[in-house]
Amino acid sequence: MxxxxxxxxxxxxxxxxxxxxxxxxxxxxxxxxxxxxxxxDRAAISELIDRYVVLLDTQDENGFDESWPRTVFTEDVRLHFPIGTHEGLAGVAEFHLAAKQKFDRTLHLSANHAVRLDGDRAQVRFHLIATHVHHDGGVPLFDIGGHYTGEAVRTAAGWRFREWGFHLTWASGPGPDGEPVM
Known part of the structure; x- marks a missing residue:
């Protein structure tokens, strides 16, 4: 039935x-x-990484530019590099310029962007290889390799780095003062 x-x-x-x-x-x-x-979010953070890496080479092509760090960092950013540390957005452009002026030009390449998201925060890591051309063209190039790590946060202006540092793994050729770094 x-x-x-x-x-x-x-x-x-x-x-x-x-x-x-x-x-x-x-x-x-x-x-x-x-x-x-x-x-x-991952695409925006990867674009932030790319913007920063390109700015390492182009930030002052048309003269000193103190505005570019706002496109990359938070107001309370903390930077950690082999050449020194810096806290706060004020002075970040000068901090980068002082390092860059030691060379005639540079070329930075990044790869292996790793992003671990946690809501409005993300842990970021990527590899970097950079070539630095000395002002005296006859001196060998200064090449470095290592990785960046840090924290990115979502802001009203988009993702920005709050904590940011470079970790040197290797170096080849004379450094900024003409002496080997490693």
């Missing part, structure tokens, strides 16, 4: 099936939104 639902019971079963389908759609949509947000 086959039982069929009729009347209110049939309507209830249909509404239940529709509701179950809508709940699954809502759940899938929520998952997709989280995935899109994560991919968007």
């Amino acid at each position: 086959t039982t069929t639902l009729e009347g209110p019971a049939e309507e209830l079963a249909t509404e239940s099936a529709v509701l179950g389908h809508r709940v699954r759609e809502f759940s899938e949509l929520a998952v997709l939104r989280r995935q899109v947000r994560e991919l968007t």
